Amino acid sequence: xxxxxxxxxLVLWLLAAGVGLALFFTGExxxxxxxxxxxxxxxxxxxTWFSVDALYRVPQSEEEAAVAPGEWQAWIGVAFVGAIIGxxxxxxxxxxxxxxxxxxxxxxxxxxxxxxxxxxxxxxxxVLKQRWAGKVLADERDTRIELIASQWGRGATAxxxxxxxxxxxxxxxxxxxxxSYPFIAQMLMLxxxxxxxxDQLVAALLYxxxxxxxx
Amino acid sequence: xxxxxxxxxxxxLRFARGEMTQQALADACSVTRQTIIALEAGRYAPSLExxxxxxxxxxxRIEDVFQWSKPQ
Numbered sequence: 001x002x003x004x005x006x007x008x009x010l011v012l013w014l015l016a017a018g019v020g021l022a023l024f025f026t027g028e029x030x031x032x033x034x035x036x037x038x039x040x041x042x043x044x045x046x047x048t049w050f051s052v053d054a055l056y057r058v059p060q061s062e063e064e065a066a067v068a069p070g071e072w073q074a075w076i077g078v079a080f081v082g083a084i085i086g087x088x089x090x091x092x093x094x095x096x097x098x099x100x101x102x103x104x105x106x107x108x109x110x111x112x113x114x115x116x117x118x119x120x121x122x123x124x125x126x127v128l129k130q131r132w133a134g135k136v137l138a139d140e141r142d143t144r145i146e147l148i149a150s151q152w153g154r155g156a157t158a159x160x161x162x163x164x165x166x167x168x169x170x171x172x173x174x175x176x177x178x179x180s181y182p183f184i185a186q187m188l189m190l191x192x193x194x195x196x197x198x199d200q201l202v203a204a205l206l207y208x209x210x211x212x213x214x215x
Numbered sequence: 216x217x218x219x220x221x222x223x224x225x226x227x228l229r230f231a232r233g234e235m236t237q238q239a240l241a242d243a244c245s246v247t248r249q250t251i252i253a254l255e256a257g258r259y260a261p262s263l264e265x266x267x268x269x270x271x272x273x274x275x276r277i278e279d280v281f282q283w284s285k286p287q
Contacts (some may be wrong), residue, residue, distance in 0.1 A: 068249035091254035139246035140262050141253060211249065 010054035013047050020044030021083065024113065041116055048120050052127045069132050070142040071113040071207035073125060074149075077200035080121035085193050087114050088186065107182060145206045153199025162192040219260040223281045226255045228273045235273075243272035 005011070023040025091113075094106035101107045129137070164187055166178065227233045232244040237255075241248040244265060255267075261269065261281075271275040 065248065066252075070247075073260070113241050136241065136245055136247050139250050140265060141250045141259055142247070207249075210253045210256075212260045213258050214252045 001056060006054055006057040006059075010051060011027060013051040013054055017044050017047035017051060020047055024087075024095065024116075038115070041113065045116065046121060048124065050122070055127065055131060068207055069128070069137045069143070069205060071137070071211070072076070074204035074207060075202050076124060078130070078197065078204050079193040080124075081193055081200055082118060084114055084117050085119075085190065087117060088190055088193065090140065091178075092183070093184040096178070096180055097182075098180045099182070100162055101182045101185070145203055149203035150205060151200045152202040153195045153202060156198035157191060157195030162196050164188070164191065169213070219257060220284050220286055221260045221281055222257060222284065223254060224272070225251070226282060227271065228275060228280060232273055240269070240272055244268040 012116075020040045020043030023036050024044055070127060091110040092107075094104070094110050095101075101111075147191075168179075168184075169180075220236045225240070229240060231238070237251045238248045241251045244251075245268070246265065250259065254261060266277050266281055273280060
């Protein structure tokens with residue numbers, strides 16, 4: 001690794017983080033003796049940590065400078081919130097039993113993996129802010145983009161809540177019995193995450209559209 | 216952000232002012248370089264305050280920087 005340039009080292013660590021994330025998502029479902037899900041989590045966290053170190057050493061390129069800090073944060077948000085939604089959907093069935101979340105080991109495990117993603121997102125966001133220390137991170141254009149994006153995010157959340165209300169309101173009583181309270185709680189959390197993801201996506205697209213038109 | 220009815224001469228005035236870079240103008244106005252890029256491309260209409268700050272940084276009057284074309 002020492003012979004590689006800082007940029008190549010960063011790319012390799014990011015690839016390792018991607019492999020870790022893939023194992024994190026699929027490891028539990030493979031019929032292997034190894035705890036691949038756990039190994040994936042460790043690999044992802046370690047690779048993210050070393051990526052951060054490599055990121056500090058990479059000189060700022062023209063490509064990086066061309067993208068606003070707000071756009072970087074929006075795309076990273078899209079990736080992480082998307083990963084969290086994906087993890088939540090893959091493990092949605094563990095919320096189906098009529099057992100309180102605190103007393104169900106499977107939901108605790110799912111919560112831990114989702115929590116790991118949240119922590120990795122926070123760490124990455126913090127490190128990027130450190131890298132941009134001294135620069136203007138947001139101005140009135142960013143505020144305007146955030147405002148438009150949050151309006152779309154609110155609309156997406158409202159749409160989803162109406163969908164859940166219709167689903168619950170028009171379902172047969174027998175069908176409703178299959179929905180446990182933890183599952184409904186998880187649906188509400190997913191609704192919030194969906195709104196947040198949509199907010200980040202719209203912001204990222206607005207930044208990208210401005211940049212593309214200016215390029 | 217969609218296009219705007221406010222056009223500007225920021226690019227020309229930057230070059231007239233000793234080839235001032237976008238980053239230097241951005242720093243002088245406390246905005247990101249990408250906002251200056253969006254302004255020059257006509258993708259963003261600035262607030263009145265930012266308009267005055269840009270004119271001040273370029274050493275000209277605000278009407279020398281921005282023009283408004285009345286929508287037909």
